[in-house]
Amino acid sequence: xxxxxxxxxxxxxHHGVEHGHGNGHDGHDxxxxxxxxxxxxxSMDHKMIAKQFLITGIIWAIIGxxxxxxxxxxxxxxxxxxxxxxxxxxHWAEGGRITAEAYYALVTMHGTILxxxxxxxxxxxxxxxxxxxxxxxxxxxxxxxxxxLSYWFFFLASCLMMSSLxxxxxxxxxxxxxxxxxxxxxxxxxxxxxxxxxxxxxxxIFVVSSLLGSLNYISTILNMRTKGxxxxxxxxxxxxxxFTAVLGVLSFPVLLSxxxxxxxxxxxxxxxxxxxxxxxxxxxxxxxxxxxLYQHLFWFLGHPEVYIIIxxxxxxxxxxxxxxxxxxxxxxxxxxxSIFAITLLAFLVWAHHMFVTGLNPFLGAFFVLxxxxxxxxxxxxxxNWITTIWRGNIRFTPASLFSIGFVSTFISGGLTGIWLGNSxxxxxxxxxxxxxxxxxxxxxxxxxxxMFAGIYHWFPKLYGRYMNQTLGFIHFWITLVGAYLIxxxxxxxxxxxxxxxxxxxxxxxxxxxxxxLNEFISFVVIIVFATQLLFVFNFFYxxxxxxxxxxxxxxxxxxxxxxxxxNPGHGNWPGEIxxxxxxxxxxxxxxxxxxxxxxxxxxxESKH
Amino acid sequence: MITMSAxxxxxxxxxxxxxxxxxxxxxxxxxxxxxxxxxRAQANWLSFNLPGIFWVSTAVILTSSLTIxxxxxxxxxxxxxxxxxxxxxxxxxxxAFAVCQIIGFTDMKNHGLALDTTVSASFIYVxxxxxxxxxxxxxxxxxxxxxxxxxxxxxxYSPVPIEVAATYWHFVDGLWIYLLIFFSLAR
Numbered sequence: 001x002x003x004x005x006x007x008x009x010x011x012x013x014h015h016g017v018e019h020g021h022g023n024g025h026d027g028h029d030x031x032x033x034x035x036x037x038x039x040x041x042x043s044m045d046h047k048m049i050a051k052q053f054l055i056t057g058i059i060w061a062i063i064g065x066x067x068x069x070x071x072x073x074x075x076x077x078x079x080x081x082x083x084x085x086x087x088x089x090x091h092w093a094e095g096g097r098i099t100a101e102a103y104y105a106l107v108t109m110h111g112t113i114l115x116x117x118x119x120x121x122x123x124x125x126x127x128x129x130x131x132x133x134x135x136x137x138x139x140x141x142x143x144x145x146x147x148x149l150s151y152w153f154f155f156l157a158s159c160l161m162m163s164s165l166x167x168x169x170x171x172x173x174x175x176x177x178x179x180x181x182x183x184x185x186x187x188x189x190x191x192x193x194x195x196x197x198x199x200x201x202x203x204x205i206f207v208v209s210s211l212l213g214s215l216n217y218i219s220t221i222l223n224m225r226t227k228g229x230x231x232x233x234x235x236x237x238x239x240x241x242x243f244t245a246v247l248g249v250l251s252f253p254v255l256l257s258x259x260x261x262x263x264x265x266x267x268x269x270x271x272x273x274x275x276x277x278x279x280x281x282x283x284x285x286x287x288x289x290x291x292x293l294y295q296h297l298f299w300f301l302g303h304p305e306v307y308i309i310i311x312x313x314x315x316x317x318x319x320x321x322x323x324x325x326x327x328x329x330x331x332x333x334x335x336x337x338s339i340f341a342i343t344l345l346a347f348l349v350w351a352h353h354m355f356v357t358g359l360n361p362f363l364g365a366f367f368v369l370x371x372x373x374x375x376x377x378x379x380x381x382x383x384n385w386i387t388t389i390w391r392g393n394i395r396f397t398p399a400s401l402f403s404i405g406f407v408s409t410f411i412s413g414g415l416t417g418i419w420l421g422n423s424x425x426x427x428x429x430x431x432x433x434x435x436x437x438x439x440x441x442x443x444x445x446x447x448x449x450x451m452f453a454g455i456y457h458w459f460p461k462l463y464g465r466y467m468n469q470t471l472g473f474i475h476f477w478i479t480l481v482g483a484y485l486i487x488x489x490x491x492x493x494x495x496x497x498x499x500x501x502x503x504x505x506x507x508x509x510x511x512x513x514x515x516x517l518n519e520f521i522s523f524v525v526i527i528v529f530a531t532q533l534l535f536v537f538n539f540f541y542x543x544x545x546x547x548x549x550x551x552x553x554x555x556x557x558x559x560x561x562x563x564x565x566x567n568p569g570h571g572n573w574p575g576e577i578x579x580x581x582x583x584x585x586x587x588x589x590x591x592x593x594x595x596x597x598x599x600x601x602x603x604x605e606s607k608h
Numbered sequence: 609m610i611t612m613s614a615x616x617x618x619x620x621x622x623x624x625x626x627x628x629x630x631x632x633x634x635x636x637x638x639x640x641x642x643x644x645x646x647x648r649a650q651a652n653w654l655s656f657n658l659p660g661i662f663w664v665s666t667a668v669i670l671t672s673s674l675t676i677x678x679x680x681x682x683x684x685x686x687x688x689x690x691x692x693x694x695x696x697x698x699x700x701x702x703x704a705f706a707v708c709q710i711i712g713f714t715d716m717k718n719h720g721l722a723l724d725t726t727v728s729a730s731f732i733y734v735x736x737x738x739x740x741x742x743x744x745x746x747x748x749x750x751x752x753x754x755x756x757x758x759x760x761x762x763x764x765y766s767p768v769p770i771e772v773a774a775t776y777w778h779f780v781d782g783l784w785i786y787l788l789i790f791f792s793l794a795r
Contacts, residue, residue: 219624254639271727
């Protein structure tokens with residue numbers, strides 16, 4: 001196929017890339033000269049784009065996590081003052097105590113940054129970009145140019161979001177969900193002024209970035225697999241990235257339409273979400289709007305979004321558990337089927353976020369049923385992970401420990417989902433610390449564990465070096481124990497009725513008994529945060545000084561990415577792309593420890 | 609482009625991406641129109657007739673679908689001069705469509721249905737406006753195709769880009785027909 005096939009990019013496309021890929025069947029080296037700009041900045045190599053997403057994600061993760069340390073200081077030590085806070089936050093922390101406005105801004109930004117910029121762009125952007133072409137056997141994405149645009153839209157969204165932290169009235173502060181009318185009215189709170197506009201613009205651009213990326217992931221997986229790589233021979237990582245992209249493509253646009261209507265309510269004088277509102281004693285002219293409408297549009301994305309976050313982690317964990325226990329994944333097709341079931345159900349459960357908005361209880365019953373149904377594919381996956389490592393010859397690396405940790409947190413966070421999915425119990429638990437505990441364990445901590453596992457496991461592929469294992473073990477144990485110490489007690493607070501999103505509970509007699517517990521949680525948060533900095537140090541130190549790889553296949557895995565050279569150039573394989581003959585999970589078969597996917601099936605081989 | 613082995617019988621990746629992008633855009637408009645349906649079922653819904661010029665714009669965009677279809681044929685037959693004329697005509701019809709829609713907006717405004725009046729009018733502005741942007745996006749693509757057709761240094765033989773552009777053009781056309789029927793039925 002000719003280079004002209006590209007819709008947008010042939011003029012901009014790097015010449016070396018053009019003839020380098022002119023014909024996928026020829027063996028050829030990549031002699032083309034690459035400048036610093038084309039190699040590291042406006043790169044169209046999916047591996048470099050993956051690194052760009054990862055490092056941007058790490059920077060955001062540090063900022064987002066640091067924000068949680070700041071607001072935990074307020075929750076844990078409501079009476080103490082920290083003079084250093086004033087030197088970094090200025091008038092937002094006058095006298096060393098965070099103001100209420102700053103507290104809400106920090107909570108909002110913590111949610112936005114972690115959900116979208118770290119666990120969507122940082123996780124999916126990194127591993128889909130890195131692994132899809134490498135594991136399906138493609139030289140690059142379907143459209144490398146669109147892939148590059150996807151990163152730079154993300155970068156632009158990042159810049160806008162970052163700039164909102166520095167405007168005089170502060171960033172958005174109405175919660176990561178940005179419910180109107182609070183988010184629609186600049187007079188309602190200072191966080192709803194320019195900060196909210198920057199938030200909406202940033203998010204709109206983020207949606208574009210996410211769509212460009214997802215389009216590429218889907219068409220690469222469906223169209224660019226190497227010879228022999230049928231869909232059922234794909235590693236589970238690829239299946240997970242595929243359904244993640246499908247979820248993104250179908251749900252993010254709906255969020256965008258919700259944001260467009262919100263922007264018009266803010267600046268066009270329309271009343272999509274606004275009706276009969278008094279602000280500061282004045283009656284607003286808006287009539288006929290419905291604030292609940294926004295919630296429907298938001299949660300139609302918002303719920304699939306949590307699967308956009310968790311599915312890549314599930315795929316990564318499935319792969320790593322099989323590799324490190326030297327056993328085939330248990331129930332491959334059941335794994336694929338359950339990812340598909342989760343994807344389908346993801347679109348049918350959004351109203352369980354809205355049980356207490358006055359939703360018709362009859363309608364609620366259906367959403368309860370559909371929500372609880374998600375327990376079935378989730379349980380299948382958990383069962384299969386456990387049976388995969390059952391009696392396996394487990395190699396304990398940081399990657400495998402984080403994968404096992406993922407299974408642990410996914411179970412303990414998933415079980416509380418059964419409580420919250422019941423509309424009757426939800427009346428009591430809605431908007432309490434119980435919800436915080438639930439989604440942080442099942443989605444936040446689990447997705448982070450999947451991400452850490454992926455980084456430790458594929459770091460040799462990314463940089464040709466290993467990360468330090470000892471630091472990895474320290475990182476794992478403190479994070480696992482710390483995560484449970486932080487979030488487990490919150491279940492009890494929530495069951496006692498302690499609401500979330502409050503600045504100061506000290507005037508609230510019934511929750512005074514939790515004062516010590518809150519202090520304890522904040523103390524653990526600081527330790528866990530410091531441990532993450534240790535990981536960041538390990539990451540950057542290992543890029544330059546880590547132990548060098550001597551073999552292209554350090555984990556003795558079967559998948560295609562380990563058949564490339566240690567530092568693959570743009571195009572991944574120096575010669576022909578290898579052909580695939582078997583599935584990705586031939587471990588401990590016929591007396592062999594592992595059989596790569598590229599080895600032809602011999603006639604006397606046993607069937608799996 | 610970067611193709612792998614076994615690409616026989618497979619749809620071109622860029623065409624595939626376009627179909628997925630269209631699914632995505634469709635979801636956005638489903639989001640808009642379902643918001644419209646939900647809002648319409650509530651109190652204070654004012655129903656009114658659509659501006660008459662919307663029917664003119666419908667004729668314009670249908671014609672443009674025809675011209676881009678012919679342009680694709682001419683491209684495949686290597687009649688480059690009539691290809692150039694036809695894509696220019698298509699782009700101009702796209703702009704004419706946008707102008708008609710904006711005339712429709714002024715018409716609504718003159719009848720007391722400005723953007724910030726009743727919700728039912730606001731929806732028309734926002735949804736039709738979002739559709740205009742998608743049509744203009746198509747016009748930009750056609751301008752790029754046009755510039756490419758005039759280039760002498762590199763010649764283009766692959767029909768894939770124009771096929772992708774034509775698919776998108778038919779899609780925004782179909783999207784408008786859907787919106788028109790939707791707004792006419794669900795007033």
